[in-house]
Amino acid sequence: MSYLSLQNLRKDYGGKIFAVDDVSLAIEKGEFVTFLGPSGSGKTTTLMMIAGFEQPTSGHIALAGRAIDPVPPHKRNIGVVFQNYALFPHMSVARNVGFPLRMRGVPKAEIAARVARLLAIVELGAFADAEPRRLSGGQQQRVALARALVFEPDVLLLDEPLGALDKNLREQMQIEIRRIHRELGVTTIYVTHDQTEAMTMSDRIVVFNGGKVEQVDAPLALYRRPNTPFVAGFVGDNNVLDATHAGGGRIELPGVGPIAAALPSDCPTGPLKIALRPESIRLAAGSDAPAFTVQGIVNYGDSVVLVGALGTVPLKIRLPAVAASNLTVGQILRIEWSPDAVHVIGTAR
Amino acid sequence: MRPTMILLGIAVAVFVALPIFIVLPMSFSTSPSLAFPPPGYWLGHYAHFFRDPTWTGPLINSFIVAAGTTLLTMLLVTPAAFTMTRHDFRGKSAINVLLLTPVIVPHIVIAVGYFTYFAKLGLLQTYLGVILAHTCLTSPLAFLTVSAGLKGLDRNYERAAQSLGAPPIVAFFVVTLPVLRAAFLVSALLAFVHSFDETTVALFISGRDVATLPKRMFDAIRLQADPVLSVAATLLFGVVLAVFAASFLRKFFKAGVSR
Ligand SMILES: Nc1ncnc2c1ncn2[C@@H]1O[C@H](COP(=O)(O)OP(=O)(O)OP(=O)(O)O)[C@@H](O)[C@H]1O
Numbered sequence: 001m002s003y004l005s006l007q008n009l010r011k012d013y014g015g016k017i018f019a020v021d022d023v024s025l026a027i028e029k030g031e032f033v034t035f036l037g038p039s040g041s042g043k044t045t046t047l048m049m050i051a052g053f054e055q056p057t058s059g060h061i062a063l064a065g066r067a068i069d070p071v072p073p074h075k076r077n078i079g080v081v082f083q084n085y086a087l088f089p090h091m092s093v094a095r096n097v098g099f100p101l102r103m104r105g106v107p108k109a110e111i112a113a114r115v116a117r118l119l120a121i122v123e124l125g126a127f128a129d130a131e132p133r134r135l136s137g138g139q140q141q142r143v144a145l146a147r148a149l150v151f152e153p154d155v156l157l158l159d160e161p162l163g164a165l166d167k168n169l170r171e172q173m174q175i176e177i178r179r180i181h182r183e184l185g186v187t188t189i190y191v192t193h194d195q196t197e198a199m200t201m202s203d204r205i206v207v208f209n210g211g212k213v214e215q216v217d218a219p220l221a222l223y224r225r226p227n228t229p230f231v232a233g234f235v236g237d238n239n240v241l242d243a244t245h246a247g248g249g250r251i252e253l254p255g256v257g258p259i260a261a262a263l264p265s266d267c268p269t270g271p272l273k274i275a276l277r278p279e280s281i282r283l284a285a286g287s288d289a290p291a292f293t294v295q296g297i298v299n300y301g302d303s304v305v306l307v308g309a310l311g312t313v314p315l316k317i318r319l320p321a322v323a324a325s326n327l328t329v330g331q332i333l334r335i336e337w338s339p340d341a342v343h344v345i346g347t348a349r
Numbered sequence: 350m351r352p353t354m355i356l357l358g359i360a361v362a363v364f365v366a367l368p369i370f371i372v373l374p375m376s377f378s379t380s381p382s383l384a385f386p387p388p389g390y391w392l393g394h395y396a397h398f399f400r401d402p403t404w405t406g407p408l409i410n411s412f413i414v415a416a417g418t419t420l421l422t423m424l425l426v427t428p429a430a431f432t433m434t435r436h437d438f439r440g441k442s443a444i445n446v447l448l449l450t451p452v453i454v455p456h457i458v459i460a461v462g463y464f465t466y467f468a469k470l471g472l473l474q475t476y477l478g479v480i481l482a483h484t485c486l487t488s489p490l491a492f493l494t495v496s497a498g499l500k501g502l503d504r505n506y507e508r509a510a511q512s513l514g515a516p517p518i519v520a521f522f523v524v525t526l527p528v529l530r531a532a533f534l535v536s537a538l539l540a541f542v543h544s545f546d547e548t549t550v551a552l553f554i555s556g557r558d559v560a561t562l563p564k565r566m567f568d569a570i571r572l573q574a575d576p577v578l579s580v581a582a583t584l585l586f587g588v589v590l591a592v593f594a595a596s597f598l599r600k601f602f603k604a605g606v607s608r
Pocket residue numbers: 013015018019020037038039040041042043044045046193
């Protein structure tokens with residue numbers, strides 16, 4: 001049995017669809033798991049049910065082999081970091097961090113020592129006596145982190161903790177959070193709707209959509225082998241194309257004809273969806289390769305994205321900047337890709 | 350536009366403040382009747398006021414009633430405000446209207462109602478009776494003030510406190526109350542002041558035993574134009590002023606300290 005398990009969780013707020021719809025997850029001790037999904041997909045609601053602030057309409061949650069459904073939030077021993085930090089404005093930084101220890105009746109001297117240790121870990125030792133509102137956003141975030149960790153919670157929940165920070169600070173804090181996770185080894189669930197953040201930080205990513213879990217996988221597996229068209233489109237830039245498999249390993253695009261693809265042996269025949277990463281497409285030398293019409297050019301500095309069409313099928317191509325100099329809109333290019341760049345959505349390979 | 354606004358402001362201020370500037374000098378007057386302007390000044394009426402138990406008694410009664418009302422109001426209004434802001438349930442809007450009826454119903458109607466009802470319960474001329482009736486009057490405003498505070502409060506404060514190990518009631522006293530102390534303070538002060546100078550209901554049910562200051566003043570003016578009345582009026586105003594000044598100074602002092 002896994003450390004934290006969610007069994008068929010459902011939350012009905014009375015809306016058109018369930019806020020959380022039949023979510024089951026198994027999270028191992030010490031894992032860093034990210035909930036990734038668009039706005040309103042049920043990430044926060046799931047987190048709030050784990051923390052105990054929302055009661056599931058149905059389903060169960062177990063922690064370390066014990067059902068925690070009837071356990072109130074203050075007895076769950078789960079640390080929560082909120083997007084807006086929720087630092088207590090009437091307490092100093094040290095008193096904020098010491099709060100959970102005071103609630104647990106820890107002796108004064110020990111509180112002082114543990115608070116000092118945590119403040120050192122988040123590199124805020126010099127700010128112990130400061131008022132929280134005098135700190136910068138990143139510093140406040142680290143205080144919130146220290147406060148949620150000082151009582152050695154069984155699980156740490158972070159709900160878009162970096163949402164309010166600017167890009168540079170975000171990246172710095174991402175590294176910081178990973179470092180702290182390595183140092184303390186606490187089982188962590190991290191909520192974000194930023195897929196790069198999810199890719200760089202997580203052991204595993206849980207993709208939410210419309211209250212349901214679309215896929216649970218390691219970042220690279222998720223990137224390479226999306227299980228559903230939604231995941232294929234949401235994680236990284238991607239071409240999700242309609243195709244048909246007539247049998248015999250030949251895939252055809254409507255209006256284009258057969259294309260190069262290495263199909264898995266379990267590939268079903270009939271209509272299917274394939275994913276083809278823009279960066280896996282190259283310019284071809286020969287003149288018998290598929291023809292791509294350039295309709296738009298977006299320059300990213302290090303790379304260039306060409307928006308256009310392969311026959312009648314809209315397609316995006318990402319080329320290194322050096323390969324894409326002196327291209328113009330309207331130009332017709334010959335393109336190619338390695339057969340195993342084609343991923344048939346829903347198959348294992 | 351601007352000068353007219355200022356003039357209008359001054360006119361309103363004078364109109365509002367004028368009675369005070371009549372009553373205040375009269376309380377220091379040497380005249381044996383309520384005459385304005387006073388022929389001379391002394392503290393004789395004050396000495397008279399504080400030596401006369403039929404005046405000091407009601408003053409003390411007013412404090413007791415106001416304190417009791419404030420306490421009871423806050424005890425009732427706080428959980429009500431939490432329930433109404435935090436939960437959705439059937440009949441919520443009906444309850445909301447019900448909570449605010451004391452504002453809509455004329456005081457004199459409430460007073461008559463309590464007079465007949467409390468007579469049956471033996472609550473006429475008791476502290477408890479006056480406190481209960483006053484609480485009914487002070488609750489709507491206190492409820493609205495606390496609710497407004499709670500609505501503006503980020504729920505994550507309480508959630509954070511609970512996730513960190515504070516049971517809900519502890520989270521309330523250690524986090525919610527301090528964070529919202531301004532809203533709680535304001536509603537408590539308003540309740541105190543409202544009860545302290547409430548007249549209509551007090552006239553009907555406080556009787557002689559627990560007569561409040563406004564009730565005693567009303568009795569006095571019916572019998573004769575005793576200048577001690579102006580002392581009572583000044584004291585009444587002074588207490589109300591002091592309550593608000595205290596809260597203002599506290600804020601001022603706080604702001605000064607944290608700078
Ligand atoms: N208290 C509530 N009452 C009613 N509906 C709610 C409540 N909380 C959330 N919802 C609904 O449940 C759905 C899921 O919301 P949730 O906050 O879990 O999404 P999310 O994935 O965290 O989104 P975001 O990225 O915007 O934070 C949404 O449709 C939302 O409108």
